[in-house]
Amino acid sequence: MDFGALYERFTTARSAELERRAASPVDDVRTEVYESALRWAERPPGIFRLPAPTGSGKTMTAAAFALRHAMLHGRKRIIVALPFITITEQNAAVYRRLLGDDAVLEHHSNVELDDEGCDGTGGGSRLGAENWDAPFVVTTTVQLFDSLFARKPSRMRKLHRLANSVVVLDEVQALPTALLVPILDALKVLSEEFGTTVLLTSATQPAFQSLSVWSRLPVPDVVPDPPELFRRLRRVRYEWRLSPRPSFAEVTAEVTSHRQALVVVNRVADARHVYELLTSSDARTPVFHLSTRMCPAHRRTVLDMVRRLLTDGQPVRLVSTQLIEAGVDIDFPVVFRAWAPADSIQQAAGRANREGRLPSLGLVVVFDPSDGGAPRDYRMPTDVARLHFGPGLADPDDVEALDRYYRELYSTLNLEHGERARTIQAGRTRLNFRSVADGPRIDAGTGDGRDRRLAFRMLDDDTVPVAVDHHAQVPELLTRLRAEDGTSRDTFRRLRPYLVNLPRYLTADPAVAALTEPVVGDLLHWRGDYDPALGIDEGAIGKEMVW
Helix, strand or coil: HHHHHHHHHHHHHHHHHHHHHCCCCCHHHHHHHHHHHHCCCCCCEEEEEEEEECCHHHHEEEEEEEHHHHHHHHCCEEEECCCCCHHHHHHHHHHHHHHCCCCCEECCCCCCCCCCCCCCCCHHHHHHHCCCCCEEEEEEEHHHHHHHCCCCCCCCCCHHHHCCCEEEEEHHHCCCCCHHHHHHHHHHHHHHHHHCCCEEEEEECCCCCCCCCHCCCCCCCCCHHHHHHHHHHCCCCEEEECCCCCCCHHHHHHHHCCCCEEECCCCHHHHHHHHHHHHHCCCCEEEEEEECCCCCCHHHHHHHHHHHHHHCCCCCEEEEEEEEHHCCCCCEEEEEEEECCHHHHHHHHHHHCCCCCCCCCCCEEECCCCCCCCCCCHHHHHHHHHEECCCCCEEEEEEHHHHHHHHHHHHHHHHHHHHHHHHHHHHHHHHHHHHHHHCECCCCCCCCCHHHHHCCCCCCCCCEECCCCCCHHHHHHHHHHHHHCCCHHHHHHHHHHHHEEHHHHHCCCHHHHCEEEEECCCEEEEEECCCCCCEEEEEHHHEEEEC
């Protein structure tokens, strides 16, 4: 498909959409960001950054940059990669609306199939997706980078599509820190050796150029003066509840003083606890819950209901894990955020006063719960964040302070000399693809044991997809999958909104395993209760998760 025609289709559809949408106080800044990116799209291929605040229209701006750049420089395709399936589906829907179904291919999967799996007609649709045979591909960073570092044909069929393409990495702050060195090195090779243009987009741009692998690489910003841009678009003020540390009950009491509020916590168990506190303390105000224990269709329904109440000015409170932070379009006047890495706090703040419609600044309350928890990999980033952000220090939307935070974090973590990064890079240098993808041999003997801790894996948390009966059609889809021996891509696509990923160690627990049954591949069917508010409630079966 000709990118000139596609660019014209996009700009026409965008203009029509903007005319239908209600005006926003931040529209002028969005226009400046958009037009600046278009001017930078005329530059020769390379690596670029789009550092712009949440709500500044990065989704459309990134697509416009990519389309214009592809048109002017003869690029073969555009690949947009996002960190989470939820926002991958959300952004793919936006791009299909603006570009048409014929131009956009959405590719991700929750289910691992055999390498030789195919559809009932010989595998054409599946292979078409694996080849990224479309002008505009929307995928996940897991698909992109696990493919770049893979050794199996099903993963690698698409790699040649990256040459002479435009790759947009959205929400780039979510890339796994332990893998940054090999990821950045691979992007550099794609740019310098294969003509790939890379655009990094985020409201919290990491300091990648502080690492030696990119220290001499020119990576210009496609917007003028990012610190000034963030100051102009500042829409929130911060309050801190760090010392003394409040309990969740104390935080809940403060939340109930606001008609509309979002509470973001670090663990599924904490989200459930705060939800229960809120529902028991005020029966008059609707309270909703979001976590990864709910299937995507359930989460979309909740978000739609919450947005409707917000738009109508009705009381509403939402408790969520960090899944709401990156790319979810929702606008609360008040956000409470449990203490977290600086980029997570800033991303959560992007859900407050997003459109700038409040007569004053929105409110972000950052609290350190005395009875709360956090993922294991939060310890070091949160310790470093305390040195830069808080009372008497900078706010998380201070671009210069955020850059200092990232530089100190990377230095503290010793990223470039960590065992995992060194092992992966050494395997790449020796062209030892088995070592890169599966880890080095555990011993030098003839055994084939591999140290998976040192392999390139975007997702270290080993999860299993579990289908839940959130919709009446789920049992029928599962029956069809069994009859098709799991080979129909269309059936998997229809089932995807009803999948919940559970930790593999949990599904292996006898009490949990008794509530599941195998379907095909590693897909399970959940036969236990599915709570209409919480989804799969592990607390109800007495099995708390570590994260």
